Amino acid sequence: MAQPVQVTIPATGRKITVPTGLFINNEFVPSVDSKDTIETVNPATELVICSVAAASSADIDRAVAAARHAFNTTWGKNVTGFERSRLMNKLADLMERDAQALAELETLNNGKPVRVARDFDIGDSIQCIRYYAGWADKITGQTIEVDNKTKVAFTRHEPIGVCGQIIPWNYPINMWSWKVAPALAAGCTIVMKPSEVTPLTALKLSELFVEAGFPPGVLNTVPSLGSVGGAALASHLDVDKVAFTGSTLTGRKIMEAAARSNLKKVSLELGGKSPHIIFESADLEQAANWAALGILYNSGQDCTAGSRLFVQDTIYDRFTALLAEKARALKIGDGFGEDVSGGPVVSKAQYERVWSYIESGKAEGAKILNGGEKRQGKGFYVDPTIFTDVKPSMKIVREEIFGPVLAVAKFHTEEEAIALANDTTYGLGAGLHSNDANQCMRVSSALEAGTVWVNQYNMLNNNVPFGGKKQSGIGRELGSYGLEEYTSVKAVHWNFGEKLDWPF
Ligand SMILES: NC(=O)C1=CN([C@@H]2O[C@H](COP(=O)(O)OP(=O)(O)OC[C@H]3O[C@@H](n4cnc5c(N)ncnc54)[C@H](O)[C@@H]3O)[C@@H](O)[C@H]2O)C=CC1
Numbered sequence: 001m002a003q004p005v006q007v008t009i010p011a012t013g014r015k016i017t018v019p020t021g022l023f024i025n026n027e028f029v030p031s032v033d034s035k036d037t038i039e040t041v042n043p044a045t046e047l048v049i050c051s052v053a054a055a056s057s058a059d060i061d062r063a064v065a066a067a068r069h070a071f072n073t074t075w076g077k078n079v080t081g082f083e084r085s086r087l088m089n090k091l092a093d094l095m096e097r098d099a100q101a102l103a104e105l106e107t108l109n110n111g112k113p114v115r116v117a118r119d120f121d122i123g124d125s126i127q128c129i130r131y132y133a134g135w136a137d138k139i140t141g142q143t144i145e146v147d148n149k150t151k152v153a154f155t156r157h158e159p160i161g162v163c164g165q166i167i168p169w170n171y172p173i174n175m176w177s178w179k180v181a182p183a184l185a186a187g188c189t190i191v192m193k194p195s196e197v198t199p200l201t202a203l204k205l206s207e208l209f210v211e212a213g214f215p216p217g218v219l220n221t222v223p224s225l226g227s228v229g230g231a232a233l234a235s236h237l238d239v240d241k242v243a244f245t246g247s248t249l250t251g252r253k254i255m256e257a258a259a260r261s262n263l264k265k266v267s268l269e270l271g272g273k274s275p276h277i278i279f280e281s282a283d284l285e286q287a288a289n290w291a292a293l294g295i296l297y298n299s300g301q302d303c304t305a306g307s308r309l310f311v312q313d314t315i316y317d318r319f320t321a322l323l324a325e326k327a328r329a330l331k332i333g334d335g336f337g338e339d340v341s342g343g344p345v346v347s348k349a350q351y352e353r354v355w356s357y358i359e360s361g362k363a364e365g366a367k368i369l370n371g372g373e374k375r376q377g378k379g380f381y382v383d384p385t386i387f388t389d390v391k392p393s394m395k396i397v398r399e400e401i402f403g404p405v406l407a408v409a410k411f412h413t414e415e416e417a418i419a420l421a422n423d424t425t426y427g428l429g430a431g432l433h434s435n436d437a438n439q440c441m442r443v444s445s446a447l448e449a450g451t452v453w454v455n456q457y458n459m460l461n462n463n464v465p466f467g468g469k470k471q472s473g474i475g476r477e478l479g480s481y482g483l484e485e486y487t488s489v490k491a492v493h494w495n496f497g498e499k500l501d502w503p504f
C-alpha cells in the first residue's frame with residue numbers, strides 16, 4: 001500500500017489527499033515485508049477514515065539507513081546552518097499556507113475542535129519551527145583558555161546524529177513540531193513514528209517537507225504500532241537518540257531498550273497528575289476560568305492537565321459553584337463546529353479508560369459536582385466531570401486519567417496545600433492562584449514540578465523550556481534547552497607551544 005487516498009471532510013466537503021505509504025527518502029513507499037495496515041477512525045462519528053501502511057521492523061531499518069545516509073552526506077555534515085534555517089522557514093510558510101486543511105485533517109483524526117487545531121496547535125507549531133530556524137545558524141561552542149601561553153581548548157556543539165522520535169495522539173502536529181524543529185536546527189536526521197491512532201497529519205506534513213526542498217532521508221515518517229516500530233527504534237543500534245512523549249509506562253520500556261541496546265541518549269516527556277491550588281486571596285472568577293481550562297482543554301488529554309484541584313476551605317463552596325458554572329458553559333461537540341470548545345476523546349480505548357476512572361471515582365465515594373453521566377449516540381464524548389471531596393488515596397487522585405475529569409479537595413493552610421500537591425510520583429506541571437506575591441514566590445519554589453504557572457495555567461511558549469521532574473520525564477523541550485538535547489559537545493584541546501619532555 002503506497003497510493004494516496006482522498007478523504008472528505010464531512011463539515012466542509014473539502015477533499016484532502018492523504019498519503020498512505022511509509023515516507024522514506026522523500027518518497028511514499030510500501031512496506032518491504034508486511035501487508036499490515038493501521039485503520040484511522042473519526043472519534044466524533046466512530047467511522048473509519050482510511051488505512052495507512054504499518055511499518056515493520058525491517059522498514060524501521062530502512063528508514064534508519066536513509067536517515068544515516070542523509071546525516072553523513074547532506075544534513076549532518078554538508079548543509080550550513082543558514083541553509084537549514086532557510087528550509088525550515090520554507091516549511092513553516094507551507095504549513096501556514098495549508099493551516100486550514102491541516103487543521104481539518106487533525107480534527108477528523110483526533111477530534112479536537114478545528115478552531116483550536118488551527119489557531120493554537122498549528123499556529124504554535126509554525127512558530128516553533130520558525131523559532132528553531134532562528135537557532136540553526138547560531139549554534140556555537142566556547143573557547144576556553146587552558147594556559148596563557150601554549151594551549152587553548154574549544155568546544156563544538158555537534159548534531160547527535162540519527163534521532164528516533166516517538167509521539168502521541170493528543171497533539172499530533174504540535175508534538176511533531178516540538179520534536180522535529182530542534183532536531184533539524186541542530187543538524188540531526190529523523191525517523192518519526194507518529195501514534196498509530198493519529199498518523200494522518202504526520203504523513204501530510206511529510207509531503208510539505210518534500211515541497212520545501214529538504215534533501216532525501218532528513219525526515220522519514222513510519223506509522224507503526226508502538227510494540228513494533230516504536231520498540232524497534234528504541235532498541236536500534238544505529239539510532240543515536242530517542243525522543244519520546246507518552247505514558248510513563250512506555251517511557252520506562254524505551255529507557256530499558258536504550259540501555260540494553262547502544263545506550264542511546266533518551267529524552268522522555270511523560271505523564272502527570274498536576275496540582276492546581278486556589279488560595280483565598282485569588283481573583284476567584286479568573287482562577288475558575290484557569291482551573292476549568294486546566295482540566296478541560298483538549299478534553300483533558302494533556303500531560304499537564306491540572307487534574308487535582310486544591311481549594312482553600314474559606315472559599316471552597318463559592319469556588320466549586322463557580323467552577324461548575326464554567327464547566328456547564330463549555331460547548332462540547334463535533335470539532336467541526338466553530339463554536340465548539342471541546343471535542344470527543346481520541347479513541348474507543350481512551351473513552352473506555354476515562355469511563356473506568358469515572359466509575360472508580362463513584363465507587364470510592366467521591367461526590368459528583370458536574371457530569372458523570374454517559375451521553376447517548378455516536379462519538380467518544382465525555383462531558384466535563386468534576387468530583388469533589390476526594391480523598392488522597394482514591395484512584396482518581398493518584399493516577400493519570402487523560403480525560404476531562406477533575407478531582408477537587410479542600411485545604412486549610414499553605415503548608416497543607418504544598419504537601420497535598422507534592423504527594424504524587426509525577427512532577428510535570430503545577431499551578432497556583434493568589435494575590436499575595438510572597439505566597440506566590442514561596443509556593444512556586446516549594447512545588448515539585450518542571451513548570452509552575454502563577455495566576456494562569458497551561459500556557460506554554462516556544463522559547464521557554466518544558467519538561468518534567470520525578471517520574472514525569474527526563475530532559476527538556478522548547479527554548480535553548482530543547483536544542484541542547486540534540487547536540488553533543490566535543491572538546492578540542494589545542495597545543496600551540498608546549499614541548500613534551502621525554503621521559504615525562
Ligand atoms: N504525556 C503525554 O503527553 C501522553 C500520555 N499518555 C498517557 O498514556 C495513556 C495511554 O495512552 P497510549 O496511547 O497507550 O500511550 P503510549 O505511551 O503507549 O503511546 C505513545 C506513543 O508511544 C508508542 N509506543 C507504545 N508502546 C511502545 C513501545 N513499547 N516502545 C516504543 N514506543 C511505544 C505509541 O505507538 C505512541 O506513538 C493515556 O491514557 C495517558 O495517560 C498518552 C499519550 C500522551
Ligand code: BAL
Pocket residue numbers: 170171245301302303304
Ligand atoms: N501540553 C503539552 C504537551 C502534552 O500534553 O503532551
